[in-house]
Amino acid sequence: MGGWTGKLLRVDLTSGNCSVEEIPQEWLREYIGGRGLGARYLYEEMDPTADALSPENKLIFATGPLTGTPVPCGARYMVVTKGALTGAITTSNSGGHWGPELKFAGYDLLIFEGRAPKPSYLFIYDDRVEVRDAASYWGRCVGETEDGLREETGIPNLRVACIGPAGENGVRFACIMNDKHRAAGRSGVGAVMGSKNLKAIAVRGTGGVSIAEPEAFMKSVWEMSATIAGNPARASFSDYGTAATIDLTQSFGGLPTNNFQKGQFDEFENLNGATIRDTRLVANKACFACTLACGRVCRLGDNADKYMVNMHPRNWRQAGEGPEYEAAWALGADTGVGDLDAVLKANWLCNDLGMDPISMGATLAAAMELYERGVVTDAQVEMPLNFGSAEALVRMTEATAYREGFGDELAEGSKRMGDKLKHPEVFMGSKGQEFPAYDPRGFQGMGVAYATCNRGACHLRAWTPGIESSGDVDPHTTEGKSEWVVHEQDRSTAHDNTGLCLFVGFAGSSLETFVPCTAAATGVPYDVDEFVKIGERTWNLERLWNLKAGLTKADDSLPKRLLTEAHKSGPSAGVTVDLDTMLPIYYEERGWDKDGVPSKEKLLELGLASL
């Protein structure tokens, strides 16, 4: 067997017991790894109705068979748990170097259960596994925690995944950060980790990943590397990073601005890939085995000093990572802030405090709308929350992580905040999770993609702007969108299961390219059809889990604003999202009944009938 280590490490935080188990061969075969395998364990072991922040929730870290191999961008791990923000199953993905290190230590999966009696961290050095006291790290930021753990252990190559103050304070959209700036970002996985009193997982692995069929493997790896190297998108990724997308969404009227009240942002050029490269970029940074290097390491400009925060600006002397497209949008366009320094500073605060910049920006945007409408008054907030206020962006980001003042409301996410303030209409998201940076009125397909995503609104499961901006497809009509979303969700899910980064897809690599890599690595004769089937199986399993957790068709929804209010100007003027047309087609395409429940035949076909 290659690719997989075939082992999982189970940590009962309540008792401190750690044990190593074999992973059933048929589960590896049927789910490949990563997201699928994590979901299978969560389905098997956890009651979906349990509270996300209770000890009954399980926190699973899952790598794939290609994690830690030289297949380009084989760096990913998945955090699978019940989301603190959504109450749905969440599968939050991160790159960097931590996932491969876990693999080198000898484990495909890491499962945490229970709750530690006091702040703790897990130390892994190959076979040596210990739950250790983390009192001296509790309250520390992400960068300090990682540096501190390296110093304490004396291991310079130690890789650390940890939470910041946001996760400790139960911010509903707290991240798990690894390698300081990489995040398993969405749905509040950091809050779950915080609720378990688990500050960090420090890993050093000196073992290797073996390969079942070395010759075939190296051949398919070289073919894939050559495909990527020769693709023009690779140069764009290296040059502009993901923030290049701002120009695309702006030109289609799909760049949500001021909490989705507009589809274009006047100051978008302040935040785009070219501006970041020309004025702030220090260097590109790659995750493990990545040949794209879309990561940006940037420095702050002079403006940054204007925006005050209380915390010690430890990590801001030199340079830090970001902003990615999503962060630049959420902290920039969505809050109406066009000052790149403020966006950068807020982005770094999110990284160091351990928060998802998408939900942070979007929740602040919702609060800004309420402030401008007079619902939130000056008595409730420490500073005016007008759209475009860079001061408010930076300071409220900090206040949210520490739950100071109005930050305590923001820390609950825009769904809970809107409900509490009796204005649920300001929530721009689905299943409790804020939308990422694509307005479905500019890209109709994103409407059904957002509404049906198992982990709440997400752009990574079916990214329709690519095809909708290609010129072949009308971005404003519903025709063919549901079918394409189903097709793409299945493929991207199988992709996630392998441990590869989705971005290889933007550089000319598809399942056709890396299925041979997976087959040669594992020795299992996978083909593309089986991969798509595995993607569909995983998707349906997640759906079943959500149904057991109490989610229904009513959760496959979009806010009224997208369904009834069209933009008044720009390329997307006059368009609303026609979910009523797309959703039934989606259910039918999936083989689900009219309430979105998978049919018996479908479950039988996927081998899920016994669940």
Place this chain on the structure above:
Amino acid sequence: MTKILNIVPEKCTGCMQCELACSWVQTGTFQPSKSLIRVNVFDEEASYAPFTCLQCDEAWCMNACPVNAIGVDMATGAKVVSDSLCVGCHLCTIACPFGTVFTLPQTNKASKCNLCGGEPACATACPTDAIEYVDKDQTGDWFASWADRVHSNFVEAEGGSS
């Protein structure tokens, strides 16, 4: 032609493909902890520096070896450990001023870069050309004269490749 491993840290993105490739050659698995080329990471400065054996002309590892287990590959100028001669005394690892000679715990033998016999896997794997195995004239700086010194004492004197 006098070739040398030319490393340009400015081009490195820290992806570790070189470590993966090297460990694959060394161990047959992907195991960066066994790589003979190491990427030094300076996080705060966003700087990455791959580093491996410089194949010194006056090779201290070779001089220190009490059993003459380190010899020269005449084709490349690389200093190469002979497994059959090495007794595992670790003196070479102490003698190397750059810390680029290692010992393998399984075999207790010295292990160092041998330029893969003239086709270094790290250079082939590097996606950004931060590591290249090139003619010394393409290095364009002091490294060219270093390359000359590495090769001159052995390669050309012995009538090796030129």
